[in-house]
Amino acid sequence: MVIGIGDDAAVLRPRAGEDVVVSTDAMVEGVHFRFENQSCRNIGRRALVANLSDLAAMAARPLGFTLALAAPAELSLRRVDDLLAGLLIEAAEYACPLVGGNVSAARETSLTLTVIGAVARGRALTRGGARAGDRLCVTGRLGAAALALAKTARTGARIRQLPTPRLHAGAVLARISAVTACIDISDGLLADAGHLLASRGLAASIDRAAVPRPARFAAACARLAIDPDRLLLEGGEDYELLFAVRGATPSISTLRRRLGIEVSEIGRVVPAGAAAGDSVAPGWRHF
Ligand SMILES: [Mg+2]
Incomplete structure (x- = not known):
């Protein structure tokens, strides 16, 4: 990470000879999670895990992620803090810092993450190569x-x-x-x-x-x-x-x-x- 949160955009720098790998995924209240079912911390952790898993499937190492959080005005600050705490636990565990994001009002809560990773040039693992007999x-x-x-x-x-x-x-x-x-x-x-x-x-x-x-x-x-x-x-x-x-x-x-x-x-x-x-x-x- 060259420039993180606080500027108009983040700047990440992969190593020389690497490709950049990007994936995005939304977790929506009532569709992907319910506040009654699990702690906010768990919801936050799960959101980043789901996104990191897509980097794993491509053989990429994480560089960072952004978060677009949409929530109703009545969502408590406590819940927001706990969602973030969960995200940051996994971010620290897998060296994938939060490098930017935004917050907007919405009818239900959703966390949309974009993860950015890097892989040696041309070496991404893809869905593409299977053949009968494998x-x-x-x-x-x-x-x-x-x-x-x-x-x-x-x-x-x-x-x-x-x-x-x-x-x-x-x-x-x-x-x-x-x-x-x-x-x-x-x-x-x-x-x-x-x-x-x-x-x-x-x-x-x-x-x-x-x-x-x-x-x-x-x-x-x-x-x-x-x-x-x-x-x-x-x-x-x-x-x-x-x-x-x-x-x-x-x-x-x-x-x-x-x-x-x-x-x-x-x-x-x-x-x-x-x-x-x-x-x-x-x-x-x-x-
Ligand atoms: Mg996938």
Whole structure:
């Protein structure tokens, strides 16, 4: 950051030989969050995590972010302070300073963030390179965010769960030549696999049993009378990375060691037509 808050605009300076990576995302009260469901601090943290996750999926390192906050006049200063405090916790954690923003009146509260990052020139990890036969892998575990949301809906318990943006993992994946495509899972595994593959005439065959889940997940789902598969396959906001790997190497254990986190192989990329056929083992979900 060369010039931060206080001038007409911020000035950021990537290193020589880097590309600039930009992403923006809005979190709207009543659509993406409710004040009754979680603390303002958690809402703020989640807003930056969601945006940092998009940088992670591109293998970019954060440079800074801007915030456009819209809120009704009656939103208390306490809530505004807590939202900001949450944002700044994650900003400090991931070296992504708040470099500017604005505040405006609105009917409901929303936080629109724009994150700016940098990646070695031409080295951004994209959604674009998958081919039939590639292995599909995910970082971490899925379903925790959807389970927390379901629990809140049923019991009124506040959401404390918070995902982790996989910035380090994304940066490492970009240096592995066998990794052909990557996306962060914000909308749910099936939806985001579709975003990764559908426009290329491809589909995913996913082994449900191999989809990594939190400890005691089945029991927690049973208590809430929820189908665990639905949360695993369709639940959003886990912000793990879904990526395609060409060939048998690197192995899952090598990927785990290099990324420093859990990695699981959950299926394969197949031609869109083939996913409807019988060539795929039973228990695999086709779409
Ligand atoms: Mg994304």
